Amino acid sequence: MMAAITARRLGAQVTILERNARVGKKLLATGNGRCNYTNINIGISCYHGANPGFARYALTHFTVEDALAFFKKLGIEPKVEEEGKVFPMSEQASSVLDVMRYELEESGVNTVCEALVKSIEPSKEGFLVEIDNGQVYKADRVILAAGGKAMPASGSDGRGYDLAQQLGHRTTDIFPALVQIMLEGPNFKRIEGVKINGTAEIIHNNRSVAIDRGDILFANYGVSGPPILQLSRKAAELLRDMQEVYLKINMLDSMSKEELLGLLTRRLQNAGAKTIEFSLVGLINKRLIPVVLMEAGIEKLKRRAVDMKAREIDELTRILTDWRFKIRGTKGWNSAQVTAGGVDISEIDPDTMESRLIPGLYFCGEMIDIDGKCGGYNLQWAWSSGFVAGQSAAL
Ligand SMILES: Cc1cc2nc3c(=O)[nH]c(=O)nc-3n(C[C@H](O)[C@H](O)[C@H](O)COP(=O)(O)OP(=O)(O)OC[C@H]3O[C@@H](n4cnc5c(N)ncnc54)[C@H](O)[C@@H]3O)c2cc1C
Structure with missing residues (x-):
């Protein structure tokens, strides 16, 4: 949506092909229905991937201030909360989607819904994009913004990676991130629903490799809560490499x-x-x-x-x-907020988001091998990379 609005404002004729009945379904689920649409404490250290530095150009080209101004112009008044998280004053994720859809229409973007893209083929005069009913769209340029695999019911179910691969792009291993952690232990049923405010750490080879603090919620499978989501990526990465990993909880961290x-x-x-x-x-x-x-x-x-x-x-x-639990896994795609891994960044130009393999093809958002911390960082990446892709594709 950001890429489409940007390209349209620069004079391009733009068509969005969206498989769902409406665009932007995932936005409605963000920030517990309040849409944490950016974070004023943004920095490159808030991002992960093979090389998070890839995100620097986009994030400095379309900054948090730019995002705040963009949404303010559309009608979204910002409300800054703890840890720099920004929400719409209305406290409704639907407001963010409403104003984006309004802007898509106002600016003259052609939005085609219930259009599942099956293939994208480079041709002599650009691209041929085929959707599931057999209809083919011709385009001079294509921006692939199909999202990752987290929350597949939202429409982004990983098929975007297949499209990228069909076009010759490599994708790295993907795994769910910002997700609950499953622990070994016999007593979780007894303490299910108990919330504590403390510190959680990932322990590998008896060393602390990641730490976060805040509300930790016990569940029948293990733990959830903001610090757990933040730590889940590190745990998943180590488990993927067949390592033994532990979670340490300090429930009384206000004293030594x-x-x-x-x-x-x-x-x-x-x-x-x-x-x-x-x-x-x-x-x-x-x-x-x-x-x-x-x-x-x-x-x-x-x-x-x-x-x-x-x-x-x-x-x-x-x-x-120092309560320690062996980590047996993380919850899966249905529970995850973001995808770790994705389209290999070495095949994308970070200054334009254009494919280094196929001129005229662009990528943006979660499908690229960049993922952010919990707190508005993933949407800011979607806005920034979408802006750069839209701008480059239109010029
Ligand atoms: C529960 C939840 C809460 C979250 N909360 C926050 C938050 O508060 N703050 C934050 O910063 N981030 C949050 N995120 C992450 C954030 O929503 C995503 O990183 C962001 O939406 C990614 O944007 P995107 O445009 O790349 O992909 P998406 O938003 O996934 O959009 C991709 C679109 O492409 C469509 N599509 C996919 N394949 C095809 C195809 N083949 N043909 C046609 N259409 C296709 C999909 O239907 C979808 O509409 C949350 C995620 C979840 C799941």
Whole structure:
């Protein structure tokens, strides 16, 4: 949509071929229905792929300020929230889609829906694009913006990669990213739905290789929540390479381990007639208490807390600050917010988004081997790369 609007504004005749009944379905699901459409703290370090530097030109050519101004002109007032995330003031993802669709129509882009592109063939006079009902469209230039494979029900189900490959482009391995993590452990059913605010780390070869903090939600398969989504890419990458990976959770990260040990010792000494189990009420979520004590190897929870041994208090401190789980996988494409991997960037010119193999063919968005962190970075990449592709294709 961004590429189409940009090219049209520069005078090109533009047709969008969209397989769904309407364009932009995925946008409606973004930001929990509020569309986190950019982030004011953007930087190249927020992106992943074989070479994230590939994204630099587009992101500096169509910046966050440009995106804010573009959407403001269309009617979207920005609302900046924590960590620089930007949402429409209306709090509705549908507003972003509504104004884009309005602009497509106003600017004279021809939008053809229920048109699944089956093949794109370079010809002497440009390209022949065939859709599923057999109709063929002729084009001087083609921008391939078919998205990745995350949330296939939105229409982007990975077929864009087949089209790129048909045209001779290489694609790297793809895997779901910004996705929930599945853990090994017998107790997840008991703590399903419990939310804690803490730190999560990916541990590989006993070293921390990625860390994030925020709300962590226990689920029957493992964990979800913003820090988990951020860490999922690293976990998936290591699992793909057949590595053993662990998740470490520190649920009381506002104090050091020593401070917590001191606090626990004092609490337990002053617990009077309270049981071990009851002595933790007010410190951690009640539903976590029996599970955490079990993990710490502490039995007979109805014993008096004052009778706890130093070794048991040490072990409890460890579980509360360094609870480790073996990662057995990540959830799949239906749950993922973005695709890691995609069309090989060495075959695309980053300054124009044009194919280095086929003149007149352009790429943009999630289908390229660039993916961003959670927080508005993926849509900004879609806007920036779409703008550059639209501009280059129209000139
Ligand atoms: C649940 C969820 C929440 C998200 N939240 C955010 C967020 O808040 N902020 C953020 O920055 N990012 C978010 N993302 C990621 C972001 O939505 C995507 O990275 C972005 O939409 C990618 O844009 P795109 O144009 O490249 O692809 P898409 O938005 O996937 O669009 C591709 C379009 O191509 C169409 N298509 C595919 N193949 C064909 C074909 N063969 N013929 C015709 N049409 C075809 C599809 O139907 C689709 O409409 C979220 C993703 C999900 C799944």
